Amino acid sequence: MNEHQLINKIKAWLEEDMPYGDITSQNILFQSHNIRATFIAKEEGIICGIDIINLVFQTIDKTIIFEPSAKDGDFVKPGFILGDLSGPLDKILMGERLALNLSQRMSGIATMSHQYAQKVQGYPVRIVDTRKTTPGLRLLEKYAVRVGGCYNHRYGLSDAVMIKDNHIAGAGSMQNAVTQIRAHIPHTTKIEVEVESLEALKEALDLDVDIIMLDNMTNDMLRAAVAINQGKAILEASGNMTLDRILDVAKTGVDIISVGALTHSVQALDISLKFLP
Numbered sequence: 001m002n003e004h005q006l007i008n009k010i011k012a013w014l015e016e017d018m019p020y021g022d023i024t025s026q027n028i029l030f031q032s033h034n035i036r037a038t039f040i041a042k043e044e045g046i047i048c049g050i051d052i053i054n055l056v057f058q059t060i061d062k063t064i065i066f067e068p069s070a071k072d073g074d075f076v077k078p079g080f081i082l083g084d085l086s087g088p089l090d091k092i093l094m095g096e097r098l099a100l101n102l103s104q105r106m107s108g109i110a111t112m113s114h115q116y117a118q119k120v121q122g123y124p125v126r127i128v129d130t131r132k133t134t135p136g137l138r139l140l141e142k143y144a145v146r147v148g149g150c151y152n153h154r155y156g157l158s159d160a161v162m163i164k165d166n167h168i169a170g171a172g173s174m175q176n177a178v179t180q181i182r183a184h185i186p187h188t189t190k191i192e193v194e195v196e197s198l199e200a201l202k203e204a205l206d207l208d209v210d211i212i213m214l215d216n217m218t219n220d221m222l223r224a225a226v227a228i229n230q231g232k233a234i235l236e237a238s239g240n241m242t243l244d245r246i247l248d249v250a251k252t253g254v255d256i257i258s259v260g261a262l263t264h265s266v267q268a269l270d271i272s273l274k275f276l277p
Helices: 003-017 050-060 089-119 138-147 165-171 174-182 198-206 219-229 246-250
Strands: 034-041 065-068 081-088 126-128 161-163 191-195 211-215 234-238 256-258 271-275
Touching (some): 003 089, 034 089, 050 065, 050 081, 081 089, 089 138, 089 246, 089 271, 161 174, 165 174, 174 191, 191 198, 219 234, 219 246, 246 256
Parallel strands (some): 126 256, 161 191, 191 211, 211 234, 234 256
Antiparallel strands (some): 034 081, 034 271
């Protein structure tokens, strides 16, 4: 997403929040027109969305100045000053909630991603996200995953072939699904197939697919799958990949571990905006 696209999204989000303006801030005669404020982290974590904060306020009023004292990827503790803001009080109040909502969510995702990445440090495995993202926020959320130290899966349905159980059921068999896909996609596009058993894994290997998703398998099944695969296909473990379990999964020898919780179950990092006297 380039800056122009992001600004258009910010305008739409602002329109959602104040379709007819800010009825409160625009109807109070403030004692001081211009103020200074500061963004403060209220809990420890990985910061993400610093540039987004600036874009939100610049979209509202280009006279607002944001001076960051942190950058995306920084680890902060409670009380850390993320940056100072100065400009028209009413315009700052208009952008406060959107700027906080975005930076808090992105920082929460980056913080959780960092926790997962640290758990498997030293193992030749990648932790990746999924498509279980907030509608309209996918690119920002996937960016936050990278800031935290994990990796992205496909961005959307157009990016890669992933044949799942419902595709197989609809086509009548795994072989039918893979054969039909191969007849229509470019030679540069990889094919991933989801399997739930070791027998289905063997079938996928016989079909010479590129990536095999091992869905909801036990750790013992994952180890058996790695032995059967012998490095032929990329193996992706998925389903119930909790922070407590992730290290044991990495030890099985799979190549990829996909974690939907990186984006769908994250808790926003607590950040606040305080006016300075």
